[in-house]
Amino acid sequence: MKLYIEMPFYTLSENEMNELSYIPNYNIKDIKDEIEDALNTIPSREKKIIQERLGFYGKTMTLMEIALEEKVSKGRIRQIVCKGIRRLKKYKRISELKECWEEYNAI
Numbered sequence: 001m002k003l004y005i006e007m008p009f010y011t012l013s014e015n016e017m018n019e020l021s022y023i024p025n026y027n028i029k030d031i032k033d034e035i036e037d038a039l040n041t042i043p044s045r046e047k048k049i050i051q052e053r054l055g056f057y058g059k060t061m062t063l064m065e066i067a068l069e070e071k072v073s074k075g076r077i078r079q080i081v082c083k084g085i086r087r088l089k090k091y092k093r094i095s096e097l098k099e100c101w102e103e104y105n106a107i
Contacts, residue, residue: 038091039051041088041091042084042087043084046080046081046083046084047084049066049070049077049080049081049084050081050084050085050088052065052066052069053066053077053081063077063078
């Protein structure tokens with residue numbers, strides 16, 4: 001099974017979630033904690049929008065759905081997501097998470 005960081009967690013079956021626990025030197029709780037730590041480094045509005053866009057709450061939301069909820073344009077939501085992702089890329093531990101995903105996909 002190939003994993004991509006953009007994959008919403010709710011799309012993974014229980015067996016696939018169990019497979020994640022076999023990533024060398026990581027278990028699923030560690031990965032979730034690392035993602036949460038990384039998200040806590042960005043402003044709360046960006047964090048919420050990224051979580052909704054990527055499906056952290058069970059369903060990915062479209063730009064329009066988030067825009068209606070936030071009362072801004074789709075373009076503004078896109079800007080907020082891009083800015084949040086740029087900030088996340090600066091987070092020092094994100095490279096470790098990326099290595100973890102790449103190591104798992106190589107198996």
